[in-house]
Amino acid sequence: MAQNSPAAVKQKIVVIDDHELVLGGTLDVLKQQYPEAEFFTAKIAQSALNAVETYQPDLLVMDLSIPEETGTTARTDTGIQLLKTLLKKYPTLNIVVQSSYVKALVRIKPEIDAHKGGFTVADKSLSSKDMLTRVDWALQGLTHTKDLKSMRSALEFKPEWLTVLTLAFQEGLQDKAIAERMCVSERMVRHYWTKVQDVLDVYPDEGKNIRIQTEMRAREEGLID
Amino acid sequence: MKSRIFGKISREIASWQVGAIPGFTVVGLVILARATGLLQSLEWGAFDYFLRLRPAEAVDERVTIVGINQADISRIKAYPIPDRELAVLLQKVQKYKPRAIGLDLIRDVPVKPGHQELISELKNSKNLIGIEKVLPVTFPPPPTLPPEQIGFSDAILDTDGRLRRSLLGTRTTQGYKYSLTLQLARAYLASEKIFLTNSKRDRHAMRLGDTELPRFLTNSGGYTGADAGGMQILLNFRSGDRRFPVINLNEIKTGQFDPKLLRDRIVIIGVTAPGVDIINTYATTGIDRMNGQVYGVEIQAHAVSQLLSAVLDRRPLLQVWADGWEYLWIVAWGFLGIVLGKLTQSPGKNLLAVGLSGLALLGMSYLLLIWGWWIPVVPALFVLLVLGPTAIAVYQRDRTLKSRIQERQFIIEHSFTSIHNGPLQSLAAFLRLAREQDLPQEQLIVKLEQLNHEIRDVYEFLQQEPLTQDRSLYLNKGLAVDLQAPLHELLYQVYCSTLERDFPCFKTLKVKIQTFDPVEDLRLNLTQKKEICRFLEEALCNVGKHAVGMTRLSVTFTQKEELYVLQIADNGAGIVSTSTEGRGTQQSRNLARQLGGEFQRSPLPPRGTLCQLTWRRAKLRKWVIGSRKS
Numbered sequence: 001m002a003q004n005s006p007a008a009v010k011q012k013i014v015v016i017d018d019h020e021l022v023l024g025g026t027l028d029v030l031k032q033q034y035p036e037a038e039f040f041t042a043k044i045a046q047s048a049l050n051a052v053e054t055y056q057p058d059l060l061v062m063d064l065s066i067p068e069e070t071g072t073t074a075r076t077d078t079g080i081q082l083l084k085t086l087l088k089k090y091p092t093l094n095i096v097v098q099s100s101y102v103k104a105l106v107r108i109k110p111e112i113d114a115h116k117g118g119f120t121v122a123d124k125s126l127s128s129k130d131m132l133t134r135v136d137w138a139l140q141g142l143t144h145t146k147d148l149k150s151m152r153s154a155l156e157f158k159p160e161w162l163t164v165l166t167l168a169f170q171e172g173l174q175d176k177a178i179a180e181r182m183c184v185s186e187r188m189v190r191h192y193w194t195k196v197q198d199v200l201d202v203y204p205d206e207g208k209n210i211r212i213q214t215e216m217r218a219r220e221e222g223l224i225d
Numbered sequence: 226m227k228s229r230i231f232g233k234i235s236r237e238i239a240s241w242q243v244g245a246i247p248g249f250t251v252v253g254l255v256i257l258a259r260a261t262g263l264l265q266s267l268e269w270g271a272f273d274y275f276l277r278l279r280p281a282e283a284v285d286e287r288v289t290i291v292g293i294n295q296a297d298i299s300r301i302k303a304y305p306i307p308d309r310e311l312a313v314l315l316q317k318v319q320k321y322k323p324r325a326i327g328l329d330l331i332r333d334v335p336v337k338p339g340h341q342e343l344i345s346e347l348k349n350s351k352n353l354i355g356i357e358k359v360l361p362v363t364f365p366p367p368p369t370l371p372p373e374q375i376g377f378s379d380a381i382l383d384t385d386g387r388l389r390r391s392l393l394g395t396r397t398t399q400g401y402k403y404s405l406t407l408q409l410a411r412a413y414l415a416s417e418k419i420f421l422t423n424s425k426r427d428r429h430a431m432r433l434g435d436t437e438l439p440r441f442l443t444n445s446g447g448y449t450g451a452d453a454g455g456m457q458i459l460l461n462f463r464s465g466d467r468r469f470p471v472i473n474l475n476e477i478k479t480g481q482f483d484p485k486l487l488r489d490r491i492v493i494i495g496v497t498a499p500g501v502d503i504i505n506t507y508a509t510t511g512i513d514r515m516n517g518q519v520y521g522v523e524i525q526a527h528a529v530s531q532l533l534s535a536v537l538d539r540r541p542l543l544q545v546w547a548d549g550w551e552y553l554w555i556v557a558w559g560f561l562g563i564v565l566g567k568l569t570q571s572p573g574k575n576l577l578a579v580g581l582s583g584l585a586l587l588g589m590s591y592l593l594l595i596w597g598w599w600i601p602v603v604p605a606l607f608v609l610l611v612l613g614p615t616a617i618a619v620y621q622r623d624r625t626l627k628s629r630i631q632e633r634q635f636i637i638e639h640s641f642t643s644i645h646n647g648p649l650q651s652l653a654a655f656l657r658l659a660r661e662q663d664l665p666q667e668q669l670i671v672k673l674e675q676l677n678h679e680i681r682d683v684y685e686f687l688q689q690e691p692l693t694q695d696r697s698l699y700l701n702k703g704l705a706v707d708l709q710a711p712l713h714e715l716l717y718q719v720y721c722s723t724l725e726r727d728f729p730c731f732k733t734l735k736v737k738i739q740t741f742d743p744v745e746d747l748r749l750n751l752t753q754k755k756e757i758c759r760f761l762e763e764a765l766c767n768v769g770k771h772a773v774g775m776t777r778l779s780v781t782f783t784q785k786e787e788l789y790v791l792q793i794a795d796n797g798a799g800i801v802s803t804s805t806e807g808r809g810t811q812q813s814r815n816l817a818r819q820l821g822g823e824f825q826r827s828p829l830p831p832r833g834t835l836c837q838l839t840w841r842r843a844k845l846r847k848w849v850i851g852s853r854k855s
Contacts, residue, residue, distance in 0.1 A: 106721065107718075109717070109721075110713070110741055114743075154734040154735050155735065155737065156736075157736065157738045157739075159738055159779070162738060221735060222735065222776070223736065
């Protein structure tokens with residue numbers, strides 16, 4: 001993917017946080033990792049929307065708890081509403097959600113499931129290294145919502161994601177053939193894969209084949225025979 | 226279909242029945258009052274008033290009054306008028322060749338001087354009709370007049386002392402006799418070749434040429450038990466301020482009058498001085514604008530005039546409806562009162578509607594009277610004015626009562642649904658668990674405490690939930706969801722919240738498949754949305770209780786063009802079929818019927834259960850407005 005290499009194109013990143021200190025910290029970490037990128041910041045929901053609208057960024061890093069306008073108190077609800085609007089308006093935007101209470105996202109799980117861009121969740125207590133990994137995955141268009149799942153909860157799929165699994169591992173089809181079968185684009189099939197991988201907790205790992213990892217996990221869970 | 230229409234009709238009838246008791250009572254009382262004569266004077270009053278209110282008619286060109294007034298009497302200095310004066314008067318009048326003369330003066334005994342002159346004048350006057358009185362106190366006619374030149378002048382007054390009828394003929398001890406009025410009309414009409422005959426329809430009634438004279442009966446119009454002896458008709462007074470030309474004695478003597486007024490006309494000679502021959506009536510104004518009083522001679526003129534105008538000008542004679550029609554008319558207005566009471570929602574509107582209907586009734590009665598029909602206006606007005614407000618009071622009370630019952634029913638249903646979808650489900654799961662294994666004491670207490678909380682929560686939901694604007698859906702653990710949100714979001718919330726509940730079968734679940742297609746403008750109102758959410762909740766609870774060993778659960782809400790499908794499929798053991806349909810199933814069927822869709826629950830081979838609600842998007846425009854409003 002084009003965004004993958006920081007040097008290729010000048011990347012644009014929007015960071016939203018109402019806390020000056022946290023905002024500064026996040027920016028520092030990101031600037032070290034992506035020295036070539038252009039950064040824009042916003043502290044309230046309204047200016048955040050404007051920033052995304054104006055700069056059409058490659059990545060959005062946002063805090064969930066933000067104020068609606070300057071002077072009002074920061075509320076998770078505001079962040080959730082903003083996120084909902086963004087997901088609807090920019091279905092391919094890559095998003096990293098930073099929050100100390102990521103579980104609030106459960107409410108908009110259907111919207112997240114339907115989102116075609118990268119979407120990763122990073123708890124604020126995460127180390128900088130882990131956080132940067134999540135940012136990188138989001139830029140790759142991957143989904144990481146493992147933190148939203150409760151421990152004993154069952155795996156949750158969309159019907160079409162399961163279809164991808166079945167077609168790939170039971171009938172041995174390649175993405176192109178799967179796309180034809182399902183009457184969707186190849187890009188959409190790739191998007192489904194990221195969702196399936198997220199459900200099965202399969203994430204990029206050095207030296208491991210992600211498709212094979214996925215197949216193994218699927219068999220483990222009894223999704224395919 | 227047929228039974229539904231029939232049910233609708235019978236419900237409609239039932240809703241009207243409430244007004245029947247006051248309706249029958251009031252109409253019955255009014256009819257009773259009328260039949261016993263309590264309303265008679267009121268009806269007479271309205272009758273007189275309407276007659277007086279009529280537009281003025283032209284001055285009659287067939288009847289002239291020669292009135293001996295107070296000035297004439299003063300000039301002659303004698304009363305009664307001496308026979309000689311009368312003889313001279315008759316001579317002068319005869320010179321102008323009137324068609325008939327009515328001598329409305331009592332001349333049974335000689336009034337000297339000049340009696341012989343009068344006798345000879347009377348003998349020569351073949352066109353003169355003299356008067357007598359026949360009922361019950363009598364006086365004889367002027368002597369020497371042959372019977373065909375005599376008419377009686379009796380008037381039949383009503384119990385209030387007023388005149389409304391005209392007696393045309395009656396049986397006496399000396400045989401059947403005609404009134405002065407009828408004799409004059411006969412004499413006048415004879416020269417037009419129009420003769421008096423018996424009516425063909427009513428052998429007691431009369432006919433002049435082809436004009437039927439409507440006979441007055443004992444209960445005609447507003448009358449109750451009146452003396453209808455002989456041949457009487459209602460007196461249709463000529464309306465207006467100037468009705469007949471009047472010439473006084475002095476004017477005749479001195480020749481100061483238009484000869485046209487006498488030639489070929491009926492001339493009625495009488496006294497127009499106060500205190501002599503006065504009749505009470507409110508139906509017309511007197512010659513001298515005496516209030517409520519008219520000279521007897523003018524009454525004769527009215528009576529003759531109405532006969533001549535009826536025959537020659539087709540001016541209407543007063544008629545009434547048969548008693549049956551009159552009472553039907555009264556009942557009809559009572560019914561209208563009830564209808565207005567039922568249809569109008571507020572007392573103000575009711576008052577307006579009843580007022581307008583009352584005015585319409587008065588106007589209609591007035592117009593009909595002008596056309597010669599006297600209809601019962603007072604009793605009809607009475608039932609309308611009483612029943613309109615009574616009926617609205619009765620129906621309002623009934624509506625309030627019904628809505629209270631409905632409200633109560635709603636609360637009961639609502640409470641039960643809340644209990645059924647909440648604690649009852651948990652209790653069922655708990656019971657199953659308890660039957661299958663021995664539960665340790667602590668677990669028992671935990672479960673019971675949980676149940677305790679759930680039941681208390683129900684009370685809180687019901688408290689929170691306003692009945693009228695029910696915009697929220699209350700889920701497990703006091704979670705409230707705004708029903709204004711799109712249906713797919715609501716369903717997702719229900720899905721998440723229900724799956725978090727502590728049901729045994731959820732524990733084995735490994736894979737959940739869910740999709741909630743975003744759909745806009747479903748054309749559903751809030752209640753329907755709520756019911757659909759409750760349906761999903763109920764279905765998932767069932768899965769939680771019965772789908773033993775389930776590993777996979779699929780919950781999908783999809784849209785295909787106009788068709789919506791909400792499907793819950795599991796691969797558990799499934800419900801052991803019972804003979805009776807559970808309450809939940811009934812609710813689901815009701816919901817499906819309401820949406821015009823279908824509910825289905827069936828086994829899913831090789832193992833599992835499918836529960837599905839399907840419906841089409843509503844087409845009616847009306848519905849959209851309804852759902853947006855609510």
